[in-house]
Amino acid sequence: MKILIPIIFFIFCLLFSSSSSSQTSMFEFCVANYTAPYSPEGYSCKSPEKVTIDDFVFSGLNLPSNTNNLAKTGFRTVFVSDLAGLNGQGLSLARVDYKAGGVVPIHTHAGASETLLVLEGNLTVGFISSDNTVFLKTLNPGDGIVFPQGLLHFHVNQGNASAVAIVNYNSPNPTFQYVALSLFSSDLASRLVTAITFINPSEVRRLKALLGGSG
Amino acid sequence: MKILIPIIFFIFCLLFSSSSSSQTSMFEFCVANYTAPYSPEGYSCKSPEKVTIDDFVFSGLNLPSNTNNLAKTGFRTVFVSDLAGLNGQGLSLARVDYKAGGVVPIHTHAGASETLLVLEGNLTVGFISSDNTVFLKTLNPGDGIVFPQGLLHFHVNQGNASAVAIVNYNSPNPTFQYVALSLFSSDLASRLVTAITFINPSEVRRLKALLGGSG
Amino acid sequence: MKILIPIIFFIFCLLFSSSSSSQTSMFEFCVANYTAPYSPEGYSCKSPEKVTIDDFVFSGLNLPSNTNNLAKTGFRTVFVSDLAGLNGQGLSLARVDYKAGGVVPIHTHAGASETLLVLEGNLTVGFISSDNTVFLKTLNPGDGIVFPQGLLHFHVNQGNASAVAIVNYNSPNPTFQYVALSLFSSDLASRLVTAITFINPSEVRRLKALLGGSG
Amino acid sequence: MKILIPIIFFIFCLLFSSSSSSQTSMFEFCVANYTAPYSPEGYSCKSPEKVTIDDFVFSGLNLPSNTNNLAKTGFRTVFVSDLAGLNGQGLSLARVDYKAGGVVPIHTHAGASETLLVLEGNLTVGFISSDNTVFLKTLNPGDGIVFPQGLLHFHVNQGNASAVAIVNYNSPNPTFQYVALSLFSSDLASRLVTAITFINPSEVRRLKALLGGSG
Amino acid sequence: MKILIPIIFFIFCLLFSSSSSSQTSMFEFCVANYTAPYSPEGYSCKSPEKVTIDDFVFSGLNLPSNTNNLAKTGFRTVFVSDLAGLNGQGLSLARVDYKAGGVVPIHTHAGASETLLVLEGNLTVGFISSDNTVFLKTLNPGDGIVFPQGLLHFHVNQGNASAVAIVNYNSPNPTFQYVALSLFSSDLASRLVTAITFINPSEVRRLKALLGGSG
Amino acid sequence: MKILIPIIFFIFCLLFSSSSSSQTSMFEFCVANYTAPYSPEGYSCKSPEKVTIDDFVFSGLNLPSNTNNLAKTGFRTVFVSDLAGLNGQGLSLARVDYKAGGVVPIHTHAGASETLLVLEGNLTVGFISSDNTVFLKTLNPGDGIVFPQGLLHFHVNQGNASAVAIVNYNSPNPTFQYVALSLFSSDLASRLVTAITFINPSEVRRLKALLGGSG
Structure with a gap:
């Protein structure tokens, strides 16, 4: 049998070889090449042979972000500008830290929906629809909300303790436009x-x- | 020859008849049936045999809209809620009238880009990018601007005369969210x-x- | 208080700074870089720091276009090839002038719906569905129509006076294919x-x- | 061991049970329910428990279609109106038969690209771009062409023998608009x-x- | 002045009233109506006046899920079938608990990318590209990965302690297809x-x- | 009259000339430029003046592919890597040959639906839904099936004769991920x-x- 294995293996290599050129897997994922042109749909793709697991892995979301600022909040983002493997995948995330009284002021994301999940503390979150109806809720750990795409929304830590949340977007590059x-x-x-x-x-x-x- | 024409015609009727059922043209357009369920993509379609030219035609955009209000502006909209034929077609429009001092306050459209074309008077228009850069211009008749999707923008008639503009959206249902x-x-x-x-x-x-x- | 302001400002600058790199606003808009590669989705993006208001503003649609030709019609287009800021925004527009007897011959736009608004004169417009039904209407100033995506359509000025219309597309680059x-x-x-x-x-x-x- | 298997099996059943309701697989496919409302995106979905393999299987494309008509061509279509399982899947196909001299007259598909593969005989096929360039080729068995979305195109059997082709569309409902x-x-x-x-x-x-x- | 306010308010109410009907905000969000027809794009929309904040808020992701099963893992999902407000918003999430030795067996999501963020313990995660390259990493708390759309992937808790992760999808209804x-x-x-x-x-x-x- | 024709022609050339630059037809199709950057949406476009009919035409699908391998099957693919004109057109195809006992092992395509049409022999084909229901059928010449997007599926030639099928995808680049x-x-x-x-x-x-x- 041993002598046969190389032959079978050789034959097997032909199994899925086809008349196609070898480029067929190129669009399976498109890790960002930050130095090449980019288009409305995202960055150009890094050459597949240069892609490694590190293009897809991020770290540090266990660490608090800096909240020493006027808003008393801080972000650790994992957007396509932070993680090349998000390019073309249609999602991203961030950790948000809030001191007591911390706020993420009212803002929109031009082309993204958002979910927010409270990990610690409690947060008052809300969004406003275009007929000026306010959708408001105070969330505790394990609670969360979906913010519909494009609507004005905000987070406020009205408690006495700090809070932590994970936010997710259905865009690799959610832009933030703060009204203030x-x-x-x-x-x-x-x-x-x-x-x-x-x-x-x-x-x-x-x-x-x-x-x-x-x- | 005359005697042959009916025969040829009969034969021709079979030309594009196929083994398909007769439903193949149903999605060619999808005129809104306002009383049926609707989905994120729009209204259900009216039965094709009930569709007429009037589902596609609008009128009245030569008439000024009512500007007797605080903002001194008025809209005549042609959105999917006004014109059933816009359903699924991905665009809509409106006429805007501005008295001297009229303003369309700062707002966003959740899922639509916009073009504005000045027909009469002059308008100061602007939008703000997420790095807080202001893009501002005063437009005269025949001038116009594209407002990128999702960004805060506004129109102000700083002149002494009334103004008229045509605005267009790449959505049949552009929602307006006014910050104020x-x-x-x-x-x-x-x-x-x-x-x-x-x-x-x-x-x-x-x-x-x-x-x-x-x- | 005055002495505090710079400090508050300094602190505030950190408010929305995050662990993200500075590239997050890059896809907010994508002004065309005409000299870089382009893809099915549009042109590559101009570097954000080179973008100005002039990339978004157009002019001249108050002026008649040249109608001294066989069809007795003329266009002034604001397509992505004319205005870089339309890239990736999904819409465009044009002014059309028609002498008496002027015609826009029967044609399609491969990937765009269209609205037409009559500003002056009157126009007979129509489209034909794939079961060969004709949808036909004569429009007066302030009237308009939506042409469903991909269907054959035409405009004819059957009046004795010239006419003017504004046409809008839900594509930044509506190609015209004239049957004749x-x-x-x-x-x-x-x-x-x-x-x-x-x-x-x-x-x-x-x-x-x-x-x-x-x- | 035998006595343990049911227990293991019972435990395993809980493996992927979650706190979710049981509706999660509903959008995996959406077989057309022809009697429910439909939208620009397609038909409503048949209830999953009524779906069978027969919703996905078609037959008869080995049989010639009727070519006794003026164009001397015939179609056997597998569109969403013929096969409910194509709903929402974004593709469809047809068999075309051509007698000697048979023609598929110049036409467009509003929202679909097409590939054509010649199985028998030879066909002269062509499309025309919007700058009026003609792309023309005579194809033999095993040859084929892609017709870009929305452009006018045609097939002509200029040979002395009949011909057969398979055409495919990237739409479950490609509408045909024949110029003539x-x-x-x-x-x-x-x-x-x-x-x-x-x-x-x-x-x-x-x-x-x-x-x-x-x- | 006081006497004027009601008048101003009355006038202001006309500010954004237009010639449009009152249906313009209907597509701003589309909360699922589980009892109406659904399409490839999602559920039909609940009538706006019946929508409340509770359609957008979820809870319980602070609680461990049941891991007493063969795979030693459990899910708490927030998919569109669990939370009506996710309909049409293009994202969803879940909490995953893993006992020591717990595994999420190799699987795909037909139409969704995924991010995974480790909250507790450590997880070995991997995906395989279509050229059979394995992308593998052991993640600690605060680490995470993006799984490219459609590729086979898995999670294994090789540690001695339990683990917790949050997973997010760019689909409101990510179907799971487990190979085993x-x-x-x-x-x-x-x-x-x-x-x-x-x-x-x-x-x-x-x-x-x-x-x-x-x- | 003869003397007028050149003049009319000259005038006619101005008919569709507009104030637009000459770039308006650039996105009508986007033939792949394999040496330029590519993005999640596909390759950059070849310069239009270099495009010829040969960018759209393929051949050789009348010829059997090599089945001398373990799986006893072979493919001749017409994917975007084989035919530049498929770029951006959203579809592709292949011919598959099966010896008696030949198999296309269980696999998925990350972002594509598929139709399969049997030309010769018979094939047992199946797909499995995420609730582990098997949809299975043995197909004869002229029969076919649609495989829903993203689901595991397979083809087996259980007959004593060889078989041939044509497969089509609604993607120009369907990646194959074989479980084994x-x-x-x-x-x-x-x-x-x-x-x-x-x-x-x-x-x-x-x-x-x-x-x-x-x-």
């Missing part, structure tokens, strides 16, 4: 901010000063 | 509004009173 | 044209001569 | 046909008579 | 199993007995 | 194979030796 930063950290002229939000000019100026905006 | 209405026309508790926007409580209360919110 | 040009401006052999259309050979030759075809 | 039938089997007014195609009125009338159109 | 159950819990005839896997008939019979299959 | 090769031709450690499949270690070693695996 868009309006008050930017150089959008204060009179325009008032016109498009109805907020008093003096309050706009105060917030621009607070959040580093100009104009 | 989400925050100040809703029943979201004022202290939460402050927490997630950094706006002073007194200003939040003023805006809630102005815009009809509670909480 | 495909058959009679090409080099498709006349006998093949007859075989696949049933049009008399002499008429095929006349149309090839008229429209510049050969074969 | 749209123009000449419909009730589109002859003067409009002339306006939008440049074909002489007398030829339009001849073709309307031949192909059963009116107007 | 497909082959050995089904009624696929043993000789066919041998033919399509090369596994010895006696081993096939042993596994069928172990896993409850027949044939 | 993933487990036994790879270097996945035998004890892990046993853990994730329940197959006896001795049988795993036998299969690794047979199929060329290690570990």
